[in-house]
Amino acid sequence: MRMKLFDSELKVMEVLWKEGNITAGQISKILKEEIGWNRNTTYTVIKKCIEKGAIERIEPKFICKAMISKEDVQAYETAELIERVFDGSKKKFFAALLSEKTLTHDELQQLKNLINQMK
Incomplete structure (x- = not known):
């Protein structure tokens, strides 16, 4: 799966790739400790990732599951860089x-x- 993720979205994804399936609340706590984000900021970014298909929301308890791998994101970003900066x-x-x-x-x-x- 190929998709563009912004820096804030990558921060959320990094937590999921490292921790596995966890609740939005747990992601929020981790990002508060690591980079000082408040709960609303984290939940807004999680929502954007869900809308893009990068994260699946599983009920109950708002468990977040990564739907794309770190390797997929790296491949996409590398291809984008090569296309944009090095004429492909x-x-x-x-x-x-x-x-x-x-x-x-x-x-x-x-x-x-x-x-x-x-x-």
């Missing part, structure tokens, strides 16, 4: 990543290994 070219994206010169030797080796596995 994965090669340009990869070249830009490598030109940063901020990758460690281990990270470079891991990338080489990934490429070799894809051959």
Whole structure:
């Protein structure tokens, strides 16, 4: 499933991906502790995620279930970035990543290994 999630929606999803199916109240408590959100803010964002199909609301007790995986969101966001910034070219994206010169030797080796596995 492909969908655009905003930063606030990602914060709610991160809690669900980490914790599994939990109540909206539990999400609210976690986000209050982590980033200071109040209950209304959390519930508003949860509602938006439900409307998008990212979360399913299960009764009783307003249990929230993630309907999309973190990997799906990462794939969508990566594809969007490559399309928007690199004219859809994965090669340009990869070249830009490598030109940063901020990758460690281990990270470079891991990338080489990934490429070799894809051959």
